[in-house]
Amino acid sequence: MNKLLSKQEIKQLETDLFLDLLCRIYGIDLKDNTSATLGRRLDALVAKYQKKSLIDLMPLLLHEKNFDEKVIEVITIQYSYLFRNAFFFSSLRKETFKQLQGLEKIKIWIAGCANGEEVYSLLILLHEANLLEKTTVYATDISKQALENAQSGILQKEIKKEDIENYNNAGGKYSLSDYFSFAYSKYKLKENLLSNVVFKEHNLAQDKAFVKADMILCRNVMIYFNHELQERVIELFNNSLVDGGYLGIGIDESLEFLQSASAYKQISYDANIFQKALL
Secondary structure (H helix, E strand, O other), X not given: OOOOOOHHHHHHHXXXXXXXXXXXXXXXXXXXXXXXXXXXXXXXXXXXXXXXXHHHHHHHHHHOOOHXXXXXHHHOOOOOOOOOOHHHHHHHHHHHHHHHOOOOOEEEEEEOOOOOHHHXXXXXXXXXXXOHHHEEEEEEEOOHHHHHHHHHOEOOOOOXXXXXXXXXXXXXXXXXXXXXXXXXXXXXXXXXXXXXXEEEXXXXXXXXXXXXXXXXXXXXXXXXXXXXXXXXXXXXXHHHEEEEEEEEEOOOOOOOOOHHHHHEEXXXXXOOEEEXXXX
């Protein structure tokens, strides 16, 4: 006798089928994202296209060109702002910039760069520390739309009083407005600051290391990953960092209970900045 499935079981089955098809067609595996957050974002995807369920979106996966990009745009959370958690940038400047000054060339990877606010914030501080000219910043994200926004240098929001306060609290030396031009109701980062940035599509869940970096910043990204995926991502970062390199993660994230954590020492507890052990 066939068992009738509950609504919850049906929804889980629909989710599994949708994610499996997304992976089979486009090679995008989202199954290791935390289930609660992923569920909410999938509900938002269904609502955006005014469908009854994920099953109704599967024909679009099969037949609509580049529908994966539209899925990723909704599924990923592209939220940030200039100098988010100003004390992080202040600690980063105090704890790492002096050591970076001794390097002939600097490579920094910002993983999960979203719409670019994290990138712009770091570029400004590197410029003020006279480090930008010898630095290459690799800014990556899984979302093509986010990368386009970031590469444009155009802020998705206007500069507010809080942004200026965050800049000052991060140790900014001048005026935040000095770094942006304003036209057509948009703020745009000065072109010279973006000249040393390489924007690249990269999926933390599946792609391999592509750079040997002196610093990796990945803030407020792993919080959406389950434990298994966090393990893989930290191992990826471990393979991507030079010995003695720096890793910055979100203030609500942790390396605790991760196997690769033993490779790092925490140099800032409030800001969650780590240094890879020297061998």
